[in-house]
Amino acid sequence: MIPVVTAFAQSPDRGRGLARDMRVRWALEEVGQPYEVRLVSFREMKEPSHRALHPFGQIPTYEDGDLVLFETGAIVLHIAQRHPGLLPDDPDARARAVAFMFAALSTVEPPILDLATAKLLEHDKPWAEARLPLVEDRIRTRLGELSARLGGAEWLDGAFSAGDLLMVHVLLRLGASGLLDEYRPLAAYVARGQARPAYQRAFAAQLAVFTGQARPG
Template identity: 45%
Template sequence: MIPTITTFGWVPEFARGFVRDLRPRWAFEEVGQCYRVDLIADSKSPEHRRLQPFGQVPTYRDDEVAIFESGAIVLRIAERAGQLIPAKPARRMRALQWLAAALSSVEPYVMALAVNDIFEADREWSNARHAKVVGDLKTRLADLEAVFGDNVWLDGDEFTVGDLMMISVLSELRGNAELAHFPLLSAYTRRGESRPAFRKAMADQWATFKAPAAS
């Protein structure tokens, strides 16, 4: 079967370009794999929760596996294609380490800012908490910036699943001034977003969300 992902058939405009089906879409484009998209309107339905117990998107299935979580999905796409993951064990494990770091060491700080300033902006404590959230994010971004030196990608000159996931996370700061304080990270994110596969994935996501809502 053609690998299939599940995502929303429609989201508000402010969310377009940020829904996490963008990550497997990008991976599919990088490895040249055709795929299908099943569109849903309600991620909390009993039917969808059988695939994704937390009521989120995306999910993934092929003729061997059915999984959820964007990091696991990207890893499956890469391993199935034999691309985006170096063959040598040391470099392979470093790529996987960066995929995990993007999701567990960087994204929580990015999401804390989004939760505070967007989703909970109307709470009485949001303004007071903003400085702390930004400070924590800047500390973590400074740690990441220190990694680069002259590297093009996280582990030198080879783009891997670690870069795909890290840039996906940093791209969530699109339109936010905080990333601009870190020139190496800003340039790194732009390099990733300029890849033809990323641009195609982004365009396809926007095209989906501009279509009529899934019934």
């Protein structure tokens, strides 16, 4: 049975690969597993049939036989636990890779999403300009700490893992803010992630949805 991943029918980022289905696509490409994609509109995401798959009405979801999963962290972990390539074999190293998965989604991403909220949802508020530096400084705190931990290493803890996959994608969401460029080791780290063949294949697949060149699943 080939798993089915949901993704935006209308790409809000014009195919730049920032939507969360990219994380699942990338993970599946890393472990060499085929998948199908079902596109859902913004309206469909909030309907009961989709909320039965995802209580918070978002993408991606992951359907594999009787299993239905939501939350990219849980989906990527599920894939990584079932196929070699995204988690070390050593139990302690595996637990540390999982720690970086949670760190990406629970510690590094929230301030980055705050910046997106400030720019997209509060850009017309009277406080928008004055508040932005506070939001950016909270991101800088995390980036400085992450950069210090990475140091001169290629990946966060030994070989490339699901922790790096999520962290790289979270950092990509800094996009045109320029913040990533203030931390050269992190910018190089993200570039290493983007250079992986599995990332490239996943990126091309999500871009094809936007350019209309996606083949039917």
